[in-house]
Amino acid sequence: MTRVRSLTAALSAALLLLSAAACGSDGDDTPKSVAPKTAALGTLTPGVIKVAVQPYSPYTSVQGDKIVGLDGDILHHVAKKLGLKVEPQVTDFAGMLAGVQSRRVDITIGGVAWSADRQKQGLFTDPPYYSPPAMAVRSGKTYKTVDDLKGLDLGTVEGYVWVKSIQAVPGAKLHAYPDANGVFDDLGAGRVDVGFLDPLIIIAAQKERPDLKISTQYLTPPTAAEVKAKPAYQYFQPYQTGFYLPKQATKLERAISTEIDAMYANGELTELVEKYGGDPEQFLRPDDAAAAARRGVDRPSDWTPPAIAK
Structure with a gap:
């Protein structure tokens, strides 16, 4: 997610989350027996992974005690592999x-963008997917580069x-x-x-509101030289x-990252991205900047970002 919130909003939200946690499970839903390997993951409650989430369909929404959407499906798959019960807040x-x-929670999901x-x-896991620079465009129009956007009415x-x-x-x-x-x-x-929004939001609207007559297009990312000249262009990458x-x-982070990496290799992430209308070539292949951003920061200097096979 690419949203920015004030410190006051963050503090208010933290109080809301603390209140929700205090009024939550009294332990009756805690798994009666937890395998040693699962207990060793160090979740706040052994055998349970507490997840902070906001409604942001089709990435995340809560139905009963299940998180649905792309991120929700990925997490439930990983949690099952690790023997964890998912508890959304x-x-x-x-x-x-x-x-x-x-x-106060073990994890949060929902298109959270990595940043230094x-x-x-x-801690950030390995990327469960990459978010390409997507545009909602009025049908019949085509825009490919930042230069194509000059002089236009742009929304977000x-x-x-x-x-x-x-x-x-x-x-x-x-x-x-x-x-x-x-x-x-x-x-x-x-x-x-042109409207700039997270890609699955555009794809969903395109299907649910055909009267809008919009298409989903992907912007060719600005070059390093363009970003150097105009640093704000980095957000078009x-x-x-x-x-x-x-x-x-x-x-817990290492265990989840291992499962995410396996989902790239065995095709499961490809299936999930396609389920929500995404293009695996856009969502599951990193650009050149992905490795450089994290190497020597929160990943080893030889880290290779996960990707589907060519």
């Missing part, structure tokens, strides 16, 4: 991060990092909305030429997502 995006950083600042306060959601990128495009006019529905409504009405855990959860 609903909050907002700021609460997701705060819950991990204060170790966030990794200082928590307030607080998303694409706000900064759009503001850096020469002649472009920013249209910022409280939520994605505003972007789609104005696209359909012709008041906006793909970003690597991760499941985010407390700093203390080293064993």
Whole structure:
């Protein structure tokens, strides 16, 4: 996720999450017997993985005690392999991060973007997928590069990092909305030429609202020279997502990363991305910057990001 929240919002969300945890399970749902290997993962409750999540379909939403969506499906698959029962706690995006950083939950999921600042306060798994720079475009139009966006009406959601990128495009006019529905409504009405949102959100809207007559296109990422000249263009590049855990959860992070890497190799991630309308070539192949960003930071200097086979 590419949203930015204030410190006040983060603190308020943390209190909300603490309250939800206090009113949650009294232990009756705790697995009666936990295998030693599972107990050694060090979750807050042995045999249970507590997950902070916000409704963000089709990445994450909660139905009963199950998290559904791309991230939810990946986590449930991993949890089953590790012998863990998934216990969701609903909050907002700021609460997701705060819950991990204060170790009130074991993990948060839902398109959380890796960043050097966030990794200082928590642990990221290997990327369960990469998020390409997607555009919702009015049918009949094609845009490929940042130069193609000059002078256009460009929309996104307030607080998303694409706000900064759009503001850096020469002649472009920013249209910022409280939520994605505003972007789609104005696209359909012709008041906006291109909308920048997370790709599966666009794909879902394209299917659910054919009246909008929009298409999903992927921007050719700006070059290193372009980003150097205009640093805000970095947000037009793909970003690597991760499941985010407390700093203390080293064993759990490593176990989850191992299972994620296996899902690249055995085709399971390809199936899940396709299930939600994504293109595995876009979602499951890292760009050149992915390795460089994390090598020597929170990964070894020879780390290779996971990818599907060519």
